[in-house]
Structures are given as structure tokens and as C-alpha cells.
Amino acid sequence: MTETRDLDPEEWELWGAWTRAQRLLAQELDRALQREFGISKAEFSVLMTLWRAAGPELRVGELSESLGWEKSRVSHQLTRMEKRGFVARTESGAHGRRTGIKLTAEGRSAVQSAIIGHAGNIRRHFFDTLTPRQADAIRAWSEQTIERIESHGDVSA
Amino acid sequence: MTETRDLDPEEWELWGAWTRAQRLLAQELDRALQREFGISKAEFSVLMTLWRAAGPELRVGELSESLGWEKSRVSHQLTRMEKRGFVARTESGAHGRRTGIKLTAEGRSAVQSAIIGHAGNIRRHFFDTLTPRQADAIRAWSEQTIERIESHGDVSA
DNA sequence: CGCCTAGAGTTGATGCGTCAACTGCGTGAG
């Protein structure tokens, strides 16, 4: 059902460089976020999503959908963030079911201070280093890849 | 010391698509490796490095260097893999100091069976989806990025 | 010799991420 030969050394090298570059960049951004604002990338993503959301609160499923994360990952993340005081699970279900997720004041202030700084880091480490052609290639590749994997079998969302 | 404005929505979108695509691809490959050969990407990397290495065994520092991983990460990974029987820490130091890392027979057979399959997955999910221009752009970007981050302050290796 | 320091490697704590198993509510078939 698939190619049965090894990659060329040149291909392994490109593959290695690509994955290494990604990892270095992600690491760099994550460390900067941690150092400058005391939050992790995962926390930032959640805060940002709640911040940008239309309504005052979201359900786990909506967060999961919009982040593209598995529900269980979201749930674990929320548990950690609830402990840190960034979000609250609110009672919005029929009985005492805690199904709504809201930013706390602390959460709001954390995103607000982090967002500009983080955007700047992304700009410096990513956008500023890209030629327009590279940007186009990356955009095209990303879209292809998302399309190909997401709409093809296991959705995981 | 940095830009002080937010990213454009369009930029956030590209950033989001790119990180999502990376994650989906990595996840897909990792799952395939797990499903088809019962090993993780991290295990594969270590096995592969030992397999391709010149000598019969490596030191932790050499593994760390060649994988681009922190020593402590390598050490933890080796502990898990030793438990699984893929590698052995051998006595090569002065006294009974266990400083050499070797593949076991089981480790060798695991890489051998995984390597072709994994290469095929990478081909199908990555190389086959790339136009030559995209491949060039990705190569260039990866090299720039590695160069820029690695030789600029914190080496982390 | 006895101590000090530097480097290699390990360990523990903790956060991230996935999988599988579970809970609990709602709904439709009988």
C-alpha cells in the first residue's frame, strides 16, 4: 500500500532540517512566552481563544473545535488552568452541571499583557524571516496538509 | 526591543494554519509508527541514530549532539528504552561507570523493520505533497531558521 | 595527599499530549 524504499540521504536531511527548525522555533517562542509573561504556549492558546470568542463563555466542545485539540486535552488543560486561576468552569447546564468555560479577571489580564508581546515574537522569529515566496509556499503547504489530513479519515476533532 | 503591534488577522491565520499543519502531520506520522511498528517517534529517532552511527556504541553526549536534544531528555528517553529492551547501557568507563549506549538485538530488529515503512510514510505525507518550489522554500526556511536560532545565544545542545 | 572545580550523566518535579475507560445526562424504542 505504499512505497517500499528508503529515503535518499538528501531527503532525510531535508526532513531532519525541517523538523529541527520547527522544533527550535516552537521552543524559542514557548520559552519567550514563559520568560516574559509566565505562561505557556498551550495556556496562551486557550486564553486567546476565549478572549477572541464571541460570547462570554464557551463549552469544552467549542474550545476543542476551535483549537483543533482533542476534548480530553482541552479538559486536562482547563484543569491545570483552573488551578492557576486563569479560567473558571461555570454552572450553566441543566442542574449543577459545570459546562461553561469563562476567563477570570486574572486570565483576562494575562492574555492582554501577553498578546502583543507574543505577536511581536512571532513576527520577529517567523514573519520577518520569510520572503514572500516562502510565505506563499508555507501557506499553500499548510492548507494542503490540513485539508488532506483532516478531511481524510480520522478527524480527531 | 521589539514590534509593539498585534498581528493582522491574516497573519494570525497563516500562523495558525502552519502550526496546525505541523501538528497534524507529526501526529499522523507518530500514530502510523505506533500502529504499524509499535514504537514512538522519539524511540525511532534514537534507534535510527544508533543504527546509523559509525561505531558500535555512543555516549549520551554524542547522542545528544547528533539528535539535537538536551542531555536530560536523552537520558530519560534511554531509561524508558532500556526498560523496553531496545538499548543497553554498557560498562565502558574506568570502573563500573555505565557510559556507553548500545542497541540490543531487539532494538536492531525494531529499527530495521520500522525504517522502510516510516520512510514511506514520510514520503507519502510530505515529499509527495510538495511541489519543487515548495520544497525549495521549505529547505531555505529551515536552514535559515536553524542557523539563526542555533548560532545565536542559547544553544541548548 | 586533600581539596576544588568542571564536565558528564542522572534524577525528580511538573507541564504537555494521547489513549482508553469511565460518568452522567438525554433521547428514542419498546
Place this chain on the structure above:
DNA sequence: CTCACGCAGTTGACGCATCAACTCTAGGCG
């Protein structure tokens, strides 16, 4: 009504990844 099933969310176990603190050995120097 009640049972079965499904869907939303949670939990526990475990592997991956990083940081800080530790151990051990070797080598230098009084």
C-alpha cells in the same frame, strides 16, 4: 416507564519534554 444507546466531558495512566538540582569522575593545584 425503562432500558439502551449516544454524546459531552472527565479521569487515570503513561510517554514526551524541560528545568533545576544532584552525583560521580577526572584533573589541576596547594
